[in-house]
Amino acid sequence: MKIFQQSFRSFVLAILVILPTTIFANIAEGDGGRVSTKQEVEGYILHHLKDSHDFNLFSYTDDSGERKHVGFPLPVILWSSEGLVTFMSSEFHHDDNGEVIVEKNGLKFTKIHSKIYELEKGATAVNFDADHHATNGTKLLDFSITKSVVGILLIGLLMLFWFSRLANQYKKKQIPTGFGRVLEPLVLYVRDEISRPNVGEKHYRKFTGYLLTVFFFIWILNMAGLTPLGFNVTGQLAVTACLAIFTLVIYTISGNKDYWMHILWMPGVPIFVKPILAVIELVGAFIIKPFSLLVRLFANISAGHIVLMSLIAIMFTLKDSLGVAGATGLSFVLSFFLLLIELLVAFLQAYIFTMLSALFIGMAVAEHDHGHDLERETADVEDVRGDFI
Amino acid sequence: METLLNDFSPGLFVVSTILLLVLIALMVKFAWKPILTSLNEREEGIQGALDAAEKAKLEMANLQADNQKLLQEARLERETMLKEARELKAKMIADAEAQAQDQANKIISQAQEAILSEKKAAMAELKSHVAGLSLEIAEKVVRKELSDKDKQLALVESMLGEATLN
Numbered sequence: 058m059k060i061f062q063q064s065f066r067s068f069v070l071a072i073l074v075i076l077p078t079t080i081f082a083n084i085a086e087g088d089g090g091r092v093s094t095k096q097e098v099e100g101y102i103l104h105h106l107k108d109s110h111d112f113n114l115f116s117y118t119d120d121s122g123e124r125k126h127v128g129f130p131l132p133v134i135l136w137s138s139e140g141l142v143t144f145m146s147s148e149f150h151h152d153d154n155g156e157v158i159v160e161k162n163g164l165k166f167t168k169i170h171s172k173i174y175e176l177e178k179g180a181t182a183v184n185f186d187a188d189h190h191a192t193n194g195t196k197l198l199d200f201s202i203t204k205s206v207v208g209i210l211l212i213g214l215l216m217l218f219w220f221s222r223l224a225n226q227y228k229k230k231q232i233p234t235g236f237g238r239v240l241e242p243l244v245l246y247v248r249d250e251i252s253r254p255n256v257g258e259k260h261y262r263k264f265t266g267y268l269l270t271v272f273f274f275i276w277i278l279n280m281a282g283l284t285p286l287g288f289n290v291t292g293q294l295a296v297t298a299c300l301a302i303f304t305l306v307i308y309t310i311s312g313n314k315d316y317w318m319h320i321l322w323m324p325g326v327p328i329f330v331k332p333i334l335a336v337i338e339l340v341g342a343f344i345i346k347p348f349s350l351l352v353r354l355f356a357n358i359s360a361g362h363i364v365l366m367s368l369i370a371i372m373f374t375l376k377d378s379l380g381v382a383g384a385t386g387l388s389f390v391l392s393f394f395l396l397l398i399e400l401l402v403a404f405l406q407a408y409i410f411t412m413l414s415a416l417f418i419g420m421a422v423a424e425h426d427h428g429h430d431l432e433r434e435t436a437d438v439e440d441v442r443g444d445f446i
Numbered sequence: 447m448e449t450l451l452n453d454f455s456p457g458l459f460v461v462s463t464i465l466l467l468v469l470i471a472l473m474v475k476f477a478w479k480p481i482l483t484s485l486n487e488r489e490e491g492i493q494g495a496l497d498a499a500e501k502a503k504l505e506m507a508n509l510q511a512d513n514q515k516l517l518q519e520a521r522l523e524r525e526t527m528l529k530e531a532r533e534l535k536a537k538m539i540a541d542a543e544a545q546a547q548d549q550a551n552k553i554i555s556q557a558q559e560a561i562l563s564e565k566k567a568a569m570a571e572l573k574s575h576v577a578g579l580s581l582e583i584a585e586k587v588v589r590k591e592l593s594d595k596d597k598q599l600a601l602v603e604s605m606l607g608e609a610t611l612n
Contacts, residue, residue, distance in 0.1 A: 108458060136457075172455075199457035206461050213469040220477030227484035231491075244481060265482060266474035274469070294450060295459035299466060 098370040102363055104153070106289055107171040108203045110146040114286075126151050131207060136198040137164050137175050146201070155183035155191060166197075173199050205296065208288040212277050216270075220244075247272050247411065255415035260311075260422045264415070267307060271300060272411040279358060279403030283365075283396060291406070292358040294351070301351035304414040305343065312421035346417055350410060357406050361399045368392040 113128035130147035139162060148159045155169040158176065165176040167183055174194030176183065184192045202210075223237040223244075233241050251272070252265040281288045290296055318324065320338040322331055371388040379387060 107453060108455060172452075197457075198460075199455060200461055201457065202461075203458060205458060206465070209462055209465050209469075213465060216469070217472055217476065220473065220481065224477050224480035224484070227480060227488075231488055241485075245485065248482065248485075262482070266478040267470060269478050270470045270473045274466070293458060293462075294454045295456070296462045298454070299459055299463045302463075303466065303470075 095374050098367070098374060102366045102370075104171070105287060105366065106292060106359055106362060108205045108289075108293055109171060110149065110168065110173075110201055110203055111151070112204055112207060113151075131204065132202045133173065134200040134202065135166065135173060135175075136200065137162075137166075138195075139164060142166070155185075155194075158182070167191075167194065169194075173197055173201075204288065205290045205293050208278060208281060208290040209296070212274065212281060212290075216273055216277065220273075243273075244269060251408070251411050251415050255412060256419040257423060259424070260418075263311075264307065264418050267303070268411050268415055271303075271414060272407050275300070275354065275410055276404055276407035279406060280400070282358060282362065283399055283403065289358070289362055291354055292362055294355050297351040297355045298347075300354070300410070301347040304350060304417060305347040307414075308417045308421040309342070311418065313424070315423070315425045316421045346413075350413060354406050354410055357402060361395075361402055365392060365395050365399060368395055 110133055111128055111130045113126055115128075116124060116126045118124050130145045133142075133144055133146050133148075135142045142161050142164065144159065144161055148157075149168050150157050153168055153170060155167045155174070157167065158181070159166045165180065167174055167176060169183065169191055173196075174183070174191050175197050177193045177195075180193045183194060186192050219236065219240060223233055223240050226233040226237050232238075247269050248261075248265055252261045252268050256264050256268075275291055278288065278290045282291065320342055321335050323334045323338070326334060368391045369388055371391065372385050375384040375387065378384075
């Protein structure tokens with residue numbers, strides 16, 4: 058009961074913080090955002106997968122035919138040709154096709170497909186080439202607090218709140234109570250099933266903090282992506298790339314002599330093979346490993362979002378052949394089961410990312426205490442595997 | 447691939463890198479370090495308690511074995527004590543019996559001796575009495591006999607004859 062009261066209090070607090078920034082935009086843009094045909098569905102899905110500059114909760118068309126968007130704007134922070142420029146995303150009026158032009162500090166900005174462009178001096182409208190690329194604008198370095206950044210901040214604060222409370226509980230008692238009792242086994246799981254066996258008994262302590270952070274960060278964000286809030290943070294290449302590069306940096310910095318020896322001058326193979334192996338190993342360590350991490354997470358989460366939204370869209374796309382009730386029912390059933398699978402995927406991808414990170418770190422810090430030249434003939438599979446882990 | 451690269455937002459990359467670095471640092475400092483330390487302490491505590499319990503169990507078993515041994519020894523001791531007592535009892539009875547026997551024998555022999563000496567005394571008295579009586583009788587007889595000469599001679603004669611026979 059107490060927990061419920063507490064979470065209710067935090068919920069009310071969150072609402073109070075968010076409310077003042079909420080605007081009920083009332084700008085008519087024809088039919089903007091309304092989805093009914095197959096092409097529109099496709100466009101909507103692709104649009105959703107991208108990061109967005111405002112936090113849109115839902116949109117509807119009112120009685121007079123006006124399209125209304127409910128949500129709140131987020132700050133746009135740009136590094137333009139004349140330095141830092143900031144304004145609220147509401148100034149774009151939910152336009153994403155370069156039709157609305159915002160003037161700040163004498164510079165003109167417009168947003169096309171979630172990217173903000175700075176128009177050339179003197180231009181008043183965007184010119185598109187045949188492929189719908191802007192020809193008179195340059196893409197800017199965009200440090201905006203986008204929806205993904207809001208997601209990262211929210212989940213980061215949530216994690217800090219949950220786990221620092223758990224940490225405080227240990228000061229007073231041995232066994233946590235309330236929500237901490239749920240979190241403790243998860244922490245133990247990451248430590249004992251991911252970090253300890255993969256990194257190795259001797260070094261795991263140093264890396265468990267990173268692995269725990271990454272695990273909970275990815276998992277919670279994956280699940281947040283399944284809520285109607287529609288975060289797609291772990292489906293952003295930039296975020297997964299950032300995570301993968303952290304892992305790369307960690308295992309590159311903490312790699313010991315044996316690790317570099319195995320990469321640059323592989324022992325136990327003929328001299329002429331060594332340079333070739335070194336190239337392969339270098340590519341493996343610096344390109345393949347981080348890429349496998351970043352693409353796997355990105356692709357899985359994006360695919361999940363695409364399939365889930367496509368199944369929801371059955372409601373519109375099959376309306377003609379199945380009737381309203383049939384299409385809606387089918388869409389509900391299918392998307393319900395897919396949601397269950399996606400819940401599993403959310404955990405699985407967090408687990409795989411953390412597990413592989415731990416494994417890569419483990420390879421870099423593993424200590425080898427065997428001679429490479431002799432006794433190789435009798436080596437069994439376990440030993441050979443040991444060499445690479 | 448081109449769409450992918452187009453979708454990659456360098457700005458978001460920079461922002462998320464900074465946020466994640468801060469998040470990792472804060473989480474490690476305020477959450478993971480204290481949590482992992484407490485978990486380790488708790489596990490060590492549990493391990494220590496288990497070890498202590500195991501040790502206590504061993505000690506208990508040792509103690510029990512000791513007790514058993516003591517009990518065994520006590521039982522043996524009691525057994526030997528009882529045996530000794532029984533033997534002592536038997537010996538005492540035997541001794542007493544022997545002593546009593548001796549005493550009885552002694553008393554009997556004393557009694558016999560006394561009887562014997564009494565008998566002897568009685569006999570002697572009887573003898574002297576009888577001798578006296580005989581003498582008196584003899585005196586009376588002799589006195590009577592000696593009044594007659596012949597008879598004196600005849601008596602001497604017979605007495606002599608008896609003496610030679612003996």
